[in-house]
Amino acid sequence: MIDAHQHFWRIGENDCRWPTADLTAIYRDFNPVDLEPLTKAAGITGSVLVQSQESDADTDFLLRLANESDLVKAVVGWVDLKSITAVPRIRNLAQHPKMRGLRPMLQSLPEDSWILSPDIEIAIAEMQQCNLSLDALVHVRHLQYLRIFARRHPKLAIVIDHAAKPAIAAKGFESWAKAIAALAELPQVYCKLSGLLTEASMEQGVDHLRPYIVHLYHLFGAERLMWGSDWPVLNLAPNHGNYDEWLTLAKQILPVASATELDEIFGTTAKNFYRF
Template identity: 50%
Template structure:
């Protein structure tokens, strides 16, 4: 596989998000975002395709993303949402998987009241359906979910799982443990992958361009060491990245990650971290990108 891939970005319509995140006070992202907004950033960064990820736990939002992907050549894969514990979850998953660019599912674990929601045999039928349709699992988790995620991943060793945003470590307060130990356990499982995304946002609103690299580098190094050049994939988390605009924009986040990964993994790893791994995980090829 070839091509530079942004493994994590969002599009949304703000009028469909009443009562949901983002709140109006986050004015940098409290508006509509669509392909025309991202296109110049992709061109400037020489990014060939993206993975479009859900941001609402609704069938309507997933349908919106699938329809948008059909008309957007740069979208190579869609990660949607299905109620994985619904009685008809296998049928819903089959319907989702029938879309040309459907490649994965993501329950919004960080927003659920039960931190152990994922550690439940009630998900087994849904996971069987995901494997049947070659879908991956995006884990939107925080450090408090990592033990339950480990149990889930052990129960389903044949399910490809990718951890979004490095599991959102507490970068703002400089806390490495217990996040690091939990991530080490997860990285020991061969079906676990990780996205190098979202870290500037986790650095906090006080982070600025002159210190964000210092704050985030220990976490980037940890992810590089744990997941290596074959299981780490870069993502922008755009437009959420705009919340961290004081640190820089799309191109600055990309350049910082390229620099760190070249240092920690070697220049030869960049093709995989910034494209190849996402292409393999999400089964993206030139045809799925509309090329």
Template identity: 45%
Template sequence: MRIDAHHHLWTLARGGYGWLTPALAPIHRDFSLADLAPHLAVADIQGTILVQAAPTEAETVFLLDIAAKAQVVRGVVGWTDFDAADGGARIDVLAAHKLLVGLRPMVQDIPDDDWLLRPALAPLLAAMARNNLVFDALVLPRHLPRLLRLADNHPDVQFVLDHCAKPRLATGEIADWQGDIALLAERPNIVCKLSGLATEAAVGWQILDLRKVVDHVVACFGTDRLMWGSDWPVVNLAGGYEKWFAAAEALLADLSVDERAAIFGDNAARIYLSSRGRKLEAN
């Protein structure tokens, strides 16, 4: 089964999307599963992982409700307040929803670069581990050394590196990123999401502009710890779903059939869904 391991849906009237301003005109509107369906059909995708876009628990409930009514959504990566004193208990309650497969603090928007190293996170990560929830790491290159320490301190937590940590493709300043990615990939509890690269590249990007980054994550993580995601509808800011999907297929064309199948679905099923008992069968 092909799985899009990273997409969003939102209804602006709900609020909470502080980052989503009118300046982002192509995506400053509501997006529903009906809008996504044609893209999934073109890419022959049978399942998706729906990821939070607002830092509220109401967002998590909103996405879980969508997933409960749509077979195509196989799991939800939600949000909870990782700074709350009762954060561990909140995670236990949320984990009762079997469609919740992970949680994602929006680290890239947190002013404190050392937030990932706060001792207060330990009980929350323990709650995630006992509930088999994945920690989606929405981080920037500068956060990678902290994420490395976090992963070492919590070897029982499965981490997913969103958007390859957003390398600076537009400027080509990726040397430090390359070194940090190589170190992260040595940790068995980290996998990398091949997503979000189009919006980090220069305007009018071409496939060759992404080659060095994609080749690096494939070499470091291997094909059993990479998963493809569209980052739709954000990808509409940089060419759209079909352009990014076609680019990913072209960039991975030299891999075997089984290796491509792993990146385009099997790994997401294993990492996100199997441990939560989520139904894996296609419609």
């Protein structure tokens, strides 16, 4: 099995500015030695390591960790896609054997339509030339723009992180369901079954998560849906914030028809998307 989304950081190093001290559950260093016992106990044999800082230093740090870790099979880094140095930076990163994708942190940018900026088109072209995919860290409000972007770039593999963070606590199913369905129509767009627990409230449990997970399964199918822990951010979840518990919960809720589909969602889809 593959964990398609996890993070490492060291507080105060490698331009690490998040998490902040108020997030006590995750305000400490997280390294491979912290994750490996959890993945071993859960039967996870590989992971996709994803950036958490808007920083070249953070991406370089992740690639160094990947060199030292057999668990990490792929790295998703960050590049300033508007920078005049974006193209050579992308070209250089792509030479690393575990570099597989880039993630602009769209959720925190001031313009919801940032992904449509003509200033990033040269960098996007270089990503495709270097066979790198795009992780889309977005909220529901960004999906309309992401769909336009995806239609412009039908050969660019895109995965929606955390299912676009639906407002589960605010019972925002309908608007989310419609917006993500429009993107699921595009065959190069995938989705991560991750990050949902941190969007729910303390009072919400399995029954509240079920319609979101079932909807994702029916939209993307096992061949375009991949499970991720979002560890250690998972530790912020008010319920079921244990690594193995989230894995078990996702398996129980998914209305899969066969063992093959389970293998895809919990392994093969991530391997195919990230090419390892």
